[in-house]
Amino acid sequence: MPNILAFAEQRSGELRKVALENVTAARALADAAGGEVHALLVGGAGIAARAEQLGKYGADVVLVCEHDAFKDYNPEATAALAAERIKSGGYRVAVFATSAQGRDLMPRVAARLGVGIVTDVTEARIDADAVVVQHPINIGKVIATASIVSTPAVIGLRPGNTTLAEHARAGKVEAIQPVGDPAAARVKVKEMKVGASAKLDIGDAPVVIAGGRGLKSAEGFKLAEDLADAFGNAAVGATRAVCDDGWRPHSEQIGQTGRVVSPDLYIAVGISGAIQHLAGMRTSRTIVAINKDKEAPIFKIADYGIVGDVAEVLPALTAAVREARKSH
Amino acid sequence: MKIAVCVKRVPDMDARFRISADGTSLDEAGLKFDINEPDAWAVEAGLQLKEKAGQGEVVVLSLGPPAVQETIRKALSMGADRGIHLAADRIPFDGFSIARALAAELKDGAYDLILFGKMSPDSSNGIVGAIVAELLDCACVTAVSGLEMADGKGTAKRELEGAQEFVEFTLPAVLTVDEGLNTARYPSLKGIMAAKKKPLESRPAQLGEPMVTIESLAMPPDRPPGKIVGEGAAAVPELVRLLQNEAKVL
Ligand SMILES: Cc1cc2nc3c(=O)[nH]c(=O)nc-3n(C[C@H](O)[C@H](O)[C@H](O)COP(=O)(O)OP(=O)(O)OC[C@H]3O[C@@H](n4cnc5c(N)ncnc54)[C@H](O)[C@@H]3O)c2cc1C
Ligand SMILES: Nc1ncnc2c1ncn2[C@@H]1O[C@H](COP(=O)(O)O)[C@@H](O)[C@H]1O
Numbered sequence: 001m002p003n004i005l006a007f008a009e010q011r012s013g014e015l016r017k018v019a020l021e022n023v024t025a026a027r028a029l030a031d032a033a034g035g036e037v038h039a040l041l042v043g044g045a046g047i048a049a050r051a052e053q054l055g056k057y058g059a060d061v062v063l064v065c066e067h068d069a070f071k072d073y074n075p076e077a078t079a080a081l082a083a084e085r086i087k088s089g090g091y092r093v094a095v096f097a098t099s100a101q102g103r104d105l106m107p108r109v110a111a112r113l114g115v116g117i118v119t120d121v122t123e124a125r126i127d128a129d130a131v132v133v134q135h136p137i138n139i140g141k142v143i144a145t146a147s148i149v150s151t152p153a154v155i156g157l158r159p160g161n162t163t164l165a166e167h168a169r170a171g172k173v174e175a176i177q178p179v180g181d182p183a184a185a186r187v188k189v190k191e192m193k194v195g196a197s198a199k200l201d202i203g204d205a206p207v208v209i210a211g212g213r214g215l216k217s218a219e220g221f222k223l224a225e226d227l228a229d230a231f232g233n234a235a236v237g238a239t240r241a242v243c244d245d246g247w248r249p250h251s252e253q254i255g256q257t258g259r260v261v262s263p264d265l266y267i268a269v270g271i272s273g274a275i276q277h278l279a280g281m282r283t284s285r286t287i288v289a290i291n292k293d294k295e296a297p298i299f300k301i302a303d304y305g306i307v308g309d310v311a312e313v314l315p316a317l318t319a320a321v322r323e324a325r326k327s328h
Numbered sequence: 329m330k331i332a333v334c335v336k337r338v339p340d341m342d343a344r345f346r347i348s349a350d351g352t353s354l355d356e357a358g359l360k361f362d363i364n365e366p367d368a369w370a371v372e373a374g375l376q377l378k379e380k381a382g383q384g385e386v387v388v389l390s391l392g393p394p395a396v397q398e399t400i401r402k403a404l405s406m407g408a409d410r411g412i413h414l415a416a417d418r419i420p421f422d423g424f425s426i427a428r429a430l431a432a433e434l435k436d437g438a439y440d441l442i443l444f445g446k447m448s449p450d451s452s453n454g455i456v457g458a459i460v461a462e463l464l465d466c467a468c469v470t471a472v473s474g475l476e477m478a479d480g481k482g483t484a485k486r487e488l489e490g491a492q493e494f495v496e497f498t499l500p501a502v503l504t505v506d507e508g509l510n511t512a513r514y515p516s517l518k519g520i521m522a523a524k525k526k527p528l529e530s531r532p533a534q535l536g537e538p539m540v541t542i543e544s545l546a547m548p549p550d551r552p553p554g555k556i557v558g559e560g561a562a563a564v565p566e567l568v569r570l571l572q573n574e575a576k577v578l
Contacts, residue, residue, distance in 0.1 A: 011491070073493070075468070100488040104470040107423075107455035111462030116424060116539030119453050132543065137421075139341050139449045142354065143546050146421070150539040186467035186501075190483070191494040201490040207577070231578075250473070250508050251487050256341065256449055257365070257507045259489070265577040275342055279449075286575040287554070288567065294556070301551060304570055308560040316561035320568045324578055 002033040002092035002126060005152075007082065007105070008041040008054055008062075009097055012194070015050050017204045018097035020057045021162040025124070026095045027058030027169075033126045035092065036060040037169070040085060042078055044071030048173060055171015057164065062173050069182035072189040073101055077182035079108035084179045086113060091152050093124070093131055098156035098260075099203070106156050116148035119156035120260070122283070131155065139256045139279035159203050160262035161283070195251070202252060205235035208263045210254055210281065212239040214270015214291060214310055218247040223314040224269060230321040237261065239277050255280035270310045273298025290314070329384035331374040333408065333443045334430055334457070335367040336419070337392055337399040338450050352542045353418075363399045366445030368512035370505040371403045374443050375513070377477060385409045387437070391429055391533050392419040405515035405523035414533035422538035423451060427459035429533040435464060444504040446471050454504075461502035469495050473508035 006026035008019035019039075026037045039059035041047060043066060051062035065081055086094045086109065096106040098120045110117035122143075123134040131153035137144045148155070202208050209231075211224040221236065228234035238248040240255055254261055256276040266284035271277060273289070273296055281287070282301060289302035292309050299305045306313055339345075339359040346355040363371075371388065378384040388403040390396040391414040400411035414429055434442055442464075444457030454470075461468030474485030486493040487506065515523070557563045557570065571578040 011488075079462075100471060100486065103454050104458065107458035108462050108468070110424065110455070111427070111459040116422065117453075117455055117459075118540055119455060135452070136548070137450060137452050137545075138339070138345055138354070139452065140548065141341070142345050142347070143548050144421070145543045145546070146540050147543050148540050187469055187495055187497045189493050190496050192488070193492045193494075195490040199490075203489050251490060251492075253507075265571070265575070279341075282548070282551075286571070286577050287551075288571070299554070299556065301554070303551070303554040303575065304567055305554060305556045306558060306560070306563045306567060307556060308563070312561050313564065316564040317567065320564050321578065324568055324572060 002035040003089065004030045004035060004037050005086055005089060005091040005094045006037055006039045006059065007094070007096045007102070008039045009099060009101055010041065010043050010047060010050065013043060013046060015053060016099070018099050018102070018159050019054070020164050021159065022095045022097055022157060023054050023057040023059050024165050025157055025162045027167050029093060029124060029126060033092065038063055038089065038091070040082060041065070042070050042081060044068055051171055051173045055169050056166050058167035058169050059171050060169045062171050063176050064173055065176045065178060067178050067182055069178070072192060074182055074185060074189070075104055075108065075187055076185045077178055077180070079105055079112060080179040082109045083112035085176065086152055092126060094152055094154050096154065096156045098158055102156050106154055110154040113152065113154070115150035115152055115154055117154040118146055118148060120158050121155045122158050122161050124155055139276065140282055158260065158262065200233065200235040202235040202237045202254065202259060202261050205233060206263055207231045207234035207265045207267070208237050208261055208284070209234050209267045209269065210237040210239070210271060211242060211269050212271030213241045221247060223310060227267070227314055227318045227321065230318045230325065232325065239271055268298050268302070269314060271298050272296050273301060329377060329381045329440050330438060331377060331384060331441045331443065332387045332389060332434055332437060332439045333367070333370045333374045333403065334389050335371065335399055335403055336364045336445070336448045337361050337390065337396045338364045338448055341449050347545045351544050354545065361395065363402050364445050364448045366447065366505050366507070369509055370443035370445055371406055371408060372510045372512040373475065373505055374441070375407045376510065377441070387412060389414065389430060389433060391426055392416055397528060397530070400528055401523050402515065404526045404528070405519040406513055407519060410526055411528040413528060413530040415530050416533040416535060420535060420538055421451060421542050422540040423453045423455040424459055424540070425535045425538050427456045427463060429535050430456070431460045431463035432534045434460065440499045442500070442502045444502065446504045446506045457502055457504035464502070467497045467499070467501040469497050469501065470504045471506040472503045473506045475503070475509060
């Protein structure tokens with residue numbers, strides 16, 4: 001039976017949204033092939049409490065490895081454990097997230113298993129002799145359909161691309177042991193600094209307000225912050241020009257060299273729409289652009305545009321969104 | 329300190345790409361190529377480490393058709409010491425094949441550090457560096473945006489989603505370089521002249537059988553045409569109405 005292993009990424013003991021996306025997507029793959037979904041959850045003391053949630057999204061079994069050495073991300077020991085599990089469990093596909101952690105982990109796992117890997121996958125299916133995936137290449141300007149001919153196949157899903165869906169399954173917990181000594185690593189995370197606020201991450205937020213040089217300065221981003229506040233479920237992102245100028249941290253950069261996001265709503269304010277920026281947001285479901293130049297390329301990709309000055313349009317939009325949300 | 333840097337020749341992403349008649353590759357006619365930008369940061373990192381140590385060697389590797397020698401020359405003109413060209417008809421899509429060939433070449437090189445870019449925009453995969461590290465069984469830190477080396481050990485900074493990680497690693501190590509680590513230097517005229525005389529060996533790449541193959545390429549579906557709702561703040565009520573009733577995102 002073609003079973004699927006879904007890696008359940010966690011940070012500081014909490015599941016990340018991509019963990020639920022992975023289980024949701026693995027469920028669809030397993031249902032089509034008549035197999036089971038096994039989630040792999042690795043963390044410090046108490047992580048087993050998160051297994052139930054994975055069952056809710058479709059995990060038949062949750063393999064839980066609880067160990068102090070997994071409190072922070074432990075790349076080598078996690079890769080060793082995942083590779084051993086994938087091999088001994090005879091899985092057809094191992095599903096990871098194309099997140100910062102997943103990008104680090106999944107090539108290590110594929111290398112240990114000696115199997116094919118594709119990251120940033122937007123669609124996957126299991127054929128008789130291959131796992132066939134869609135994967136945007138050349139920063140999303142071309143879509144490749146690729147066959148992974150090895151068994152298992154390692155795939156990394158594009159974050160935000162899978163719509164979460166609950167499929168209650170047993171989520172039977174099976175405790176598993178680390179492989180070797182997980183504390184004996186050549187690479188050790190000494191510290192993790194979480195961003196100043198508990199704000200939503202641009203990869204998880206249903207709404208992203210992205211600002212460009214049109215916001216004029218670091219202070220100008222207050223207009224974008226206010227709009228994000230009005231939505232309540234929004235995060236602020238930025239262009240590279242803005243991050244290079246130090247107005248915003250690079251962690252907020254969207255595009256070819258930054259993050260790829262696919263929110264329900266993307267509002268680009270004072271952004272010209274360079275191809276390298278579009279690479280990071282073109283799969284957003286609805287795109288709004290506000291720019292004073294009606295020829296700005298961003299309008300070509302936007303569903304809705306307003307030609308105007310951000311200093312005038314944003315406060316009005318912020319007030320209107322607040323009003324609209326109040327009347328819900 | 330002996331440092332290797334793996335650099336890829338990539339097309340300029342501003343181009344309008346066309347799919348070849350075979351349906352599984354892109355037509356290269358008219359495309360401009362250059363060193364992958366993160367790989368230039370990796371070269372810069374290697375040069376800075378060597379300069380700081382006051383001794384050492386920076387070796388540049390690139391796998392692909394003869395044209396990748398230009399990419400190696402560019403790194404040499406920035407200041408790298410010598411180049412190795414792993415010859416192949418074309419650069420395969422399968423990152424594992426590339427990693428296998430690079431690892432076979434790097435295996436007996438006694439490198440302290442092997443540097444990669446975080447990702448190449450054409451493959452959009454970001455996997456080659458970490459696979460090489462595993463094949464060579466050495467430490468690996470990906471997406472490095474800050475780096476300090478002392479006493480044969482290193483500390484690296486990594487950007488996560490909404491967080492930063494500070495990681496300690498031992499040598500030998502593979503690092504993949506992200507934005508923020510440095511700004512790559514431009515080759516000087518003197519550097520360009522000197523690069524012409526630097527050694528550049530070429531030998532066949534040991535690619536092996538690919539485990540991932542391209543079945544077909546397609547252009548992404550066009551987004552349905554959008555509309556300009558209006559001008560200035562006066563257009564806001566109509567935008568909000570559309571977001572509520574048409575797009576249903578508010
Ligand atoms: C290899 C490479 C990788 C890159 N990677 C990325 C990446 O990951 N992400 C990224 O974003 N970019 C990336 N870039 C840079 C990209 O090419 C653009 O330079 C950048 O996206 C431009 O940012 P911007 O839109 O903020 O600025 P600009 O292009 O300067 O645009 C500013 C816009 O604001 C508008 N504006 C000005 N004032 C106002 C106002 N008062 N009201 C309303 N509108 C106003 C202007 O009309 C203009 O359209 C990359 C480039 C290269 C070469
Ligand atoms: N053909 C190649 N020759 C040399 N280095 C490469 C090649 N392909 C990829 N790399 C290296 O691997 C990194 C990641 O590539 P990728 O996994 O394709 O995103 C690049 O930034 C390069 O440092």
